[in-house]
Amino acid sequence: MATNRTFTMIKPGAVKNGHLGAILEHINAGGFKIVSMKYTKLSAEKAGEFYAVHKERPFYGELVEFMSSGPIVAAVLEKENAVAEFRTLIGATNPADAAEGTIRKKFATSIGENAVHGSDSDENAEIESQFHFAGTEIFV
Ligand code: DAT
Numbered sequence: 001m002a003t004n005r006t007f008t009m010i011k012p013g014a015v016k017n018g019h020l021g022a023i024l025e026h027i028n029a030g031g032f033k034i035v036s037m038k039y040t041k042l043s044a045e046k047a048g049e050f051y052a053v054h055k056e057r058p059f060y061g062e063l064v065e066f067m068s069s070g071p072i073v074a075a076v077l078e079k080e081n082a083v084a085e086f087r088t089l090i091g092a093t094n095p096a097d098a099a100e101g102t103i104r105k106k107f108a109t110s111i112g113e114n115a116v117h118g119s120d121s122d123e124n125a126e127i128e129s130q131f132h133f134a135g136t137e138i139f140v
């Protein structure tokens with residue numbers, strides 16, 4: 001994947017609480033183009049696989065349960081320097097530490113239920129996009 005793409009999920013809590021539209025507006029206002037998007041739901045097995053890197057962490061069980069608790073929106077986003085730019089737009093993992101105006105500051109309810117996912121590297125953006133989308137579902 002080119003360095004101008006990242007992957008996001010709008011997490012179950014944010015969808016359930018009716019923040020989907022507002023979060024998509026933030027993403028749009030941040031200058032990101034949506035190149036692929038789907039409304040979907042993760043099984044516990046798929047959520048566990050997506051977050052496998054955290055499986056030894058004490059919060060893994062909670063994380064898997066939360067991420068499979070309801071519908072999500074998965075999307076591939078495009079902007080120059082997308083991974084870093086999107087991490088800035090969403091803010092710190094813990095909403096208590098997130099900067100004013102960030103998506104997590106506005107919409108996260110806790111560190112575990114923090115509204116959105118953003119890839120942390122170009123390599124993971126590619127892996128995570130392929131986890132959710134077939135190549136033919138990614139539009140340029
Ligand atoms: P990020 O989503 O900012 O990349 P991460 O990769 O460290 O953060 O963790 C993945 C997710 O796991 C995070 O979005 C929410 C959850 N999580 C992280 N740290 C946590 C903690 N201390 N307690 C509960 N959930 C946590």
Ligand code: MG
Nearest residue numbers: 117118119120
């Ligand atoms: Mg992460």
